[in-house]
Amino acid sequence: MKLRSKMGSIAVEDKQHTQLPVIDLSPFLQSSSDQERLHSAEELVKACKEIGFCFIKGHGVPQDKIQEAFAVSKKFYALPQEEKMKAPHPPGWAVHRGYSWPGLEKVSNAVSENDAKDEADKLREVQDFKESYEVGSEDNPDMPNVWPPDEVLPEWRPCMTAFYWTCWEAAQNILKALALGLGIEEKLMMEPHSGHHNQLRLLHYPPIRASELQGGKFARMPAHTDWTTITMLFQDDCGGLQVESPTQRGTFIDADPVPDTLVLNVGDLLMRWSNDYLKSTQHRVQPPPLEDRYEGEQRMTRARYSIPYFVTTDPDVTIECLRLQDGRPPQYEPITQRDYSDMRARMQY
Ligand SMILES: O=C(O)CCC(=O)C(=O)O
Numbered sequence: 001m002k003l004r005s006k007m008g009s010i011a012v013e014d015k016q017h018t019q020l021p022v023i024d025l026s027p028f029l030q031s032s033s034d035q036e037r038l039h040s041a042e043e044l045v046k047a048c049k050e051i052g053f054c055f056i057k058g059h060g061v062p063q064d065k066i067q068e069a070f071a072v073s074k075k076f077y078a079l080p081q082e083e084k085m086k087a088p089h090p091p092g093w094a095v096h097r098g099y100s101w102p103g104l105e106k107v108s109n110a111v112s113e114n115d116a117k118d119e120a121d122k123l124r125e126v127q128d129f130k131e132s133y134e135v136g137s138e139d140n141p142d143m144p145n146v147w148p149p150d151e152v153l154p155e156w157r158p159c160m161t162a163f164y165w166t167c168w169e170a171a172q173n174i175l176k177a178l179a180l181g182l183g184i185e186e187k188l189m190m191e192p193h194s195g196h197h198n199q200l201r202l203l204h205y206p207p208i209r210a211s212e213l214q215g216g217k218f219a220r221m222p223a224h225t226d227w228t229t230i231t232m233l234f235q236d237d238c239g240g241l242q243v244e245s246p247t248q249r250g251t252f253i254d255a256d257p258v259p260d261t262l263v264l265n266v267g268d269l270l271m272r273w274s275n276d277y278l279k280s281t282q283h284r285v286q287p288p289p290l291e292d293r294y295e296g297e298q299r300m301t302r303a304r305y306s307i308p309y310f311v312t313t314d315p316d317v318t319i320e321c322l323r324l325q326d327g328r329p330p331q332y333e334p335i336t337q338r339d340y341s342d343m344r345a346r347m348q349y
């Protein structure tokens with residue numbers, strides 16, 4: 001994976017580019033000094049409280065594993081359509097695994113108490129121009145994985161199952177850092193997460209004419225929040241990810257790729273769990289901001305590959321608002337992850 005070399009501190013004065021903070025987690029992971037660990041954890045919580053998004057460096061996911069996952073993902077998406085269709089996403093919303101072809105999934109922020117089909121159909125008028133593949137734990141009985149026959153791409157299943165657990169290693173450290181920074185007991189954060197209910201998603205946004213994206217016929221990914229506790233996202237060098245400004249609603253700031261970092265965001269469940277102390281922020285994928293990401297007279301955009309890893313609590317654990325230092329009374333009823341995500345999933349498929 002080639003990443004643009006705009007590394008290091010954030011150029012706050014440079015309005016064209018990223019203004020998301022870069023948090024270094026290596027002191028939390030490596031330092032023997034309690035003070036340094038606490039400082040790193042508090043910086044992380046500050047970013048999650050103020051913006052709900054940040055870049056993390058020193059996250060502990062080995063670079064070669066990330067590169068391997070991107071390389072294998074590209075190989076999968078380069079397969080003929082009929083090969084990819086050998087691992088189709090099951091019909092309906094209840095099981096979110098396997099391959100979703102362009103147009104199948106529609107990302108939105110809608111929340112449904114019932115099967116509001118008309119509403120879901122209306123949302124589909126603008127198609128998401130992307131394809132994706134969802135992978136979970138092999139020991140999650142609620143959502144069995146969907147795999148193509150081995151001969152389609154022999155390395156697919158071993159690579160993606162291994163990467164799922166590599167990401168979980170890093171995710172646990174991020175959750176522990178959040179607990180430390182929030183001043184809550186580590187086990188309060190860790191016990192609801194067995195690691196078997198996360199989701200690894202391989203995303204491919206094929207090249208498309210800029211005019212079709214800009215004309216509103218197709219979208220890469222419309223604005224939405226994630227349903228998770230946290231999401232870790234790896235992105236290639238295409239660009240296009242944008243995050244809603246914490247101070248100006250409706251204004252989005254570019255989250256251009258920063259080498260050797262992952263993008264971390266707070267999901268809806270953690271926002272609710274933290275009693276709105278941490279923010280789950282809208283984000284979207286737009287045409288790439290940079291002109292060298294387009295080709296030819298048709299201004300075809302470059303393809304984008306990204307790999308989000310969604311971390312969620314076990315489905316039947318009840319999430320009750322944490323009582324944090326700010327002393328705010330609970331704003332939400334207790335809810336299980338199962339009830340919450342069922343409500344959201346009905347609108348996507
Ligand atoms: O492709 C991206 O960078 C964003 C993906 C995303 O936000 C999602 O899948 O929820």
Ligand SMILES: [Fe+2]
Nearest residue numbers: 224225226283
């Ligand atoms: Fe997202």
